Amino acid sequence: MTHPTDCLPGKKASNIEIAAIGIESDVQTSLFMWSPSISEKPSLKIISMNLVTEMAIHQLLHCKLGECNLQGSIPYLPQVRELYVSDNHDLHTDLTKMFEHRWPKLQILDISATEMTGPIPSSISNAPQLVSLSASWCSIQGSLPSSIYYLSRLQHVDLYDNKITSYIHSSISNLKELNYLDLSFNNFQAPIPDSICELSPLQHLYLGSNNVTGTIPSCITKLQHLSSFDVSENSITGTVSLISLINELSLTTLDLSSNNLTVVTDQHLYPSKFKLRSLRLESLNMQGFIPTSICNLTRLKYLGLSSNNLTGAIPSCISKLKNLNILDLSKNRLSGHLPPVPPSVNNLYLSNNKLSGSLPSSICSQKPRNTKWDLIIPILIFQDDLIINLSHNKLSGIIPYSIGYCTNLIILDISNNNVTGNVPNELQHTNLVYLALSDNNLSGPSPVLIQSLLSLRVLNLRNNKFEGNIPVGLGSLERLAILSLRSNRFNGSIPKDIIHLQELRILDLSLNNFSGPIPLKLGNLTTLTSKLFTSTDGITVPLSLDLYQSYTMQYQVSIKGSMAQFEVSDIYSLGIDLSCNFLTGNIPEEIGLLQGLAMLNVSYNLFPGSIPASVGNMSSLESLDLSSNRLSGHIPRSLTAIDTLGYISFSRNNLSGRIPRGNHFDTLSVNGSAFSGNDLLCGFPLEKVCDVDSDVDTGDTCPSSKVEEDDQDDGKEKLLLYAIVAMGFAVGFWGLLLVLLLKKQKWWFPYWRYTDSLAVEIVEAFIGKY
Numbered sequence: 001m002t003h004p005t006d007c008l009p010g011k012k013a014s015n016i017e018i019a020a021i022g023i024e025s026d027v028q029t030s031l032f033m034w035s036p037s038i039s040e041k042p043s044l045k046i047i048s049m050n051l052v053t054e055m056a057i058h059q060l061l062h063c064k065l066g067e068c069n070l071q072g073s074i075p076y077l078p079q080v081r082e083l084y085v086s087d088n089h090d091l092h093t094d095l096t097k098m099f100e101h102r103w104p105k106l107q108i109l110d111i112s113a114t115e116m117t118g119p120i121p122s123s124i125s126n127a128p129q130l131v132s133l134s135a136s137w138c139s140i141q142g143s144l145p146s147s148i149y150y151l152s153r154l155q156h157v158d159l160y161d162n163k164i165t166s167y168i169h170s171s172i173s174n175l176k177e178l179n180y181l182d183l184s185f186n187n188f189q190a191p192i193p194d195s196i197c198e199l200s201p202l203q204h205l206y207l208g209s210n211n212v213t214g215t216i217p218s219c220i221t222k223l224q225h226l227s228s229f230d231v232s233e234n235s236i237t238g239t240v241s242l243i244s245l246i247n248e249l250s251l252t253t254l255d256l257s258s259n260n261l262t263v264v265t266d267q268h269l270y271p272s273k274f275k276l277r278s279l280r281l282e283s284l285n286m287q288g289f290i291p292t293s294i295c296n297l298t299r300l301k302y303l304g305l306s307s308n309n310l311t312g313a314i315p316s317c318i319s320k321l322k323n324l325n326i327l328d329l330s331k332n333r334l335s336g337h338l339p340p341v342p343p344s345v346n347n348l349y350l351s352n353n354k355l356s357g358s359l360p361s362s363i364c365s366q367k368p369r370n371t372k373w374d375l376i377i378p379i380l381i382f383q384d385d386l387i388i389n390l391s392h393n394k395l396s397g398i399i400p401y402s403i404g405y406c407t408n409l410i411i412l413d414i415s416n417n418n419v420t421g422n423v424p425n426e427l428q429h430t431n432l433v434y435l436a437l438s439d440n441n442l443s444g445p446s447p448v449l450i451q452s453l454l455s456l457r458v459l460n461l462r463n464n465k466f467e468g469n470i471p472v473g474l475g476s477l478e479r480l481a482i483l484s485l486r487s488n489r490f491n492g493s494i495p496k497d498i499i500h501l502q503e504l505r506i507l508d509l510s511l512n513n514f515s516g517p518i519p520l521k522l523g524n525l526t527t528l529t530s531k532l533f534t535s536t537d538g539i540t541v542p543l544s545l546d547l548y549q550s551y552t553m554q555y556q557v558s559i560k561g562s563m564a565q566f567e568v569s570d571i572y573s574l575g576i577d578l579s580c581n582f583l584t585g586n587i588p589e590e591i592g593l594l595q596g597l598a599m600l601n602v603s604y605n606l607f608p609g610s611i612p613a614s615v616g617n618m619s620s621l622e623s624l625d626l627s628s629n630r631l632s633g634h635i636p637r638s639l640t641a642i643d644t645l646g647y648i649s650f651s652r653n654n655l656s657g658r659i660p661r662g663n664h665f666d667t668l669s670v671n672g673s674a675f676s677g678n679d680l681l682c683g684f685p686l687e688k689v690c691d692v693d694s695d696v697d698t699g700d701t702c703p704s705s706k707v708e709e710d711d712q713d714d715g716k717e718k719l720l721l722y723a724i725v726a727m728g729f730a731v732g733f734w735g736l737l738l739v740l741l742l743k744k745q746k747w748w749f750p751y752w753r754y755t756d757s758l759a760v761e762i763v764e765a766f767i768g769k770y
Contacts, residue, residue: 358397517585575599656680
C-alpha cells in the first residue's frame with residue numbers, strides 16, 4: 001500500500017494527514033483519514049465533509065491510493081496532477097462521466113484493476129496534459145478513440161489485458177514523446193502501421209496476444225532506443241532477419257513466438273552490441289540446427305526455442321551462457337547427448353526430443369543455493385524454484401544422487417525415457433511438488449522417501465518395475481492430488497491411511513498385484529465428494545492444483561474404455577482406477593459418497609456380492625466399469641438417473657434379473673456388450689426375454705412389498721404342486737393295491753388307462769402353470 005502522505009493538498013495539514021477523497025453520493029462527499037498510531041497497517045476512517053473546506057479538495061495535487069479497498073467512484077479533482085487508484089476492485093471507474101469535466105493539470109492516471117465498463121471516451125481529450133495512462137485489467141471494451149492520438153504529451157500507455165477491438169491508427173505518429181506502449185492481450189487487428197517507426201523515443205512495444213496481421217514493418221530497425229519488442233501470438237507473416245533485429249537494435253527482450261513468420265538466422269552476431277536478456281522464438285516452424293552464434297548472447301537469461309522443427313545436437317557452447325536461468329528447447333527433434341548445462345539454469349525444459357545418453361551426473365552438483373535472479377522479462381518466474389523436464393527422450397542410465405543437492409527442486413519430470421535403477425533417497429531433501437518418473441525401467445521396492453515429500457501434489461510412477469507394498473505414511477502427504485502407480489508390481493493391500501488424502505483427485509493403482517478390500521471411510525476424500533465448480537454461465541471450471549502457470553504437465557488415465565491424456569493444470573474430471581488387481585471384499589456402500597467422481601474402474605478383480613445401490617448417488621459419473629468380477633444380484637435402477645454417464649460395463653459377472661431402463665441409460669450399450677457374460681440377465685438390449693417373475697424393480701429403495709407378494713404366489717404354487725403329487729401317489733398306490741387284493745384282472749386295463757390319463761393331465765397342468 002502506498003503511504004498516505006503521498007495524497008495531500010497543496011500544503012500539508014498540521015493535525016491530520018489526508019489519505020484520499022471519494023464520493024458516496026451525488027450530494028455527500030467524504031474524506032478518509034489515516035491514523036498511523038492505531039496499527040502498523042494504515043486504517044481508513046470516514047470524516048464528514050463539514051470538516052474540510054471545498055478549497056482543500058480543489059487544492060489536492062497528488063493522490064496515491066493503490067490497494068486501499070476503495071469503493072464508490074472517482075470525484076472531480078480539478079487540480080490533481082497524479083491520481084493512482086489501481087488495484088481497488090470495488091472502485092467504479094466511469095471514464096465517460098469522469099471526463100465530462102476538464103482535468104487541466106492531470107498528468108498521471110492509473111486506474112488499473114478497477115471496476116470499469118465501456119470504452120475509453122473521446123472526451124479523454126479533456127486531460128490535455130496527460131503523460132501516463134495505465135488501465136490494465138479493466139475490461140475496457142470498444143475501440144480506441146481517435147482523440148487519444150492527439151494527446152501529444154503521452155509517454156506511457158498501458159492497456160494490457162482488456163477487451164479492446166481496434167487497430168493501431170497511423171496517427172500514432174503524433175505521439176512524439178511515447179516511450180512505452182502495451183496493448184497486449186486485447187483484440188487489436190490489422191497490420192502494424194509504418195508510422196510507428198517515427199516514434200524515435202519508443203523503448204517498450206508489447207503487442208502480444210492479439211490478432212495483428214500483415215508483416216513487421218521493415219523500418220522497425222529505425223527505433224534505435226527500442227529495448228522490448230513482443231509481437232507473440234498473432235497472425236503476423238513474412239520473413240524476419242533475427243540477426244538484423246539483434247544487431248541493429250538495443251533489445252533486451254525479443255518475443256516473436258506463435259506467428260507465421262519465417263525467421264532467418266544464418267548471419268553473424270556482433271558481440272559488442274548484445275544486451276539481449278530474453279529471446280523467445282517458440283512455435284515458428286523453425287528448421288535446421290540451433291545456430292552456435294546464439295552462444296554469443298552471453299547476457300541471456302531466457303532462451304526459448306520450443307515447438308519448432310529444430311534438428312541436430314544442442315550446441316556444447318550453451319554452457320557459456322553463464323547468466324541463463326531458463327532454457328526451453330522442448331518439442332523439437334534434437335538428438336545427441338545432453339551437453340553440460342550452465343549452473344545458473346533453474347528452469348530446464350528439454351522434453352519431447354530425441355536426446356540420448358545418460359542423465360548427466362553433474363545435475364545440481366554445482367547449483368548455487370539461495371540465489372535470487374533478477375529477471376527482467378514479462379512472464380511469471382518463481383525466483384528460487386528449480387524445474388527440470390527431460391521427459392520424452394531416449395535418455396538412459398540412473399538418476400544421479402547429486403540431484404539431492406537441488407534443495408529448491410520443485411518439478412522433476414524424466415518420464416518416457418530408458419532410465420533404470422532405484423530412486424535415490426537424496427530426493428527427500430528437495431521441495432518437490434511434481435515428481436514424474438513414469439514410463440521408464442526403474443525397479444526396486446516402493447521409494448520410502450516419498451513420505452518425506454510433504455509438498456508433493458503429483459506423483460506419477462506409472463509403467464515401471466517397482467514392487468512390494470506401498471509404504472505406510474502415504475496418507476501424510478496431505479496436499480497430494482494425483483497418485484498414479486499404474487502398471488508396476490506392487491502388492492499387499494491398499495493402505496488404509498490413503499483416506500486421509502483429502503485433496504486427492506486422481507487415484508490410479510491399476511495393473512498391479514494389490515489384494516484385500518477397498519478401504520472404508522471413503523467420505524474422508526473430501527475433494528472427491530464434491531462436484532466440480534460450475535460458473536454462473538454454465539461453464540465447468542477446472543480444479544486448480546496451484547502449480548506453476550509457465551509449466552504444462554500431463555497425466556494419462558484409462559477412461560471410457562481407452563487411455564486418455566489430460567493436462568494437470570486443467571482437471572475437469574476426478575477418477576479412481578483400481579482395475580486389474582486381486583482386490584476382494586464387497587464394494588463398500590460408502591462409494592456413493594464420492595459425488596464428484598467422474599470415472600470409476602474396478603474391473604478385473606475378485607469383488608463378490610452385489611453392486612451397492614448407493615452408486616446412483618454418484619451424480620457426476622461419466623464412466624463406470626465393473627466388468628470381470630464376481631458380482632451378483634441386480635443392476636441398481638438408480639444408475640438410470642445419472643445423465644452424465646457416457647460409458648458403462650457390467651460384463652463377465654454373475655448379475656441377474658431385468659436390466660433397468662432409462663432414456664439415456666438405454667443409449668449406453670445398444671449392442672448389449674456392456675452386459676455380456678451374465679447368463680441370468682435379461683431384457684433390452686439383450687435378446688433374452690425376461691419371464692414374468694424376472695420383472696422385478698431392480699434397485700428400488702423399498703422393494704420389500706413386491707418381493708413379499710411374489711413369495712406368497714410362489715408358496716401357493718408349491719402347495720398346489722405338492723397336493724397334485726400326493727393325490728397322484730395315493731391313486732396310483734392304493735388303486736393298484738386294491739386291484740391286486742381283489743385279483744380282478746379284467747380291471748387292470750381300465751385302471752392303467754385311467755392312471756395314464758390322470759398323469760398326463762397333471763403334467764400338462766404343471767407345465768401350463770409355469
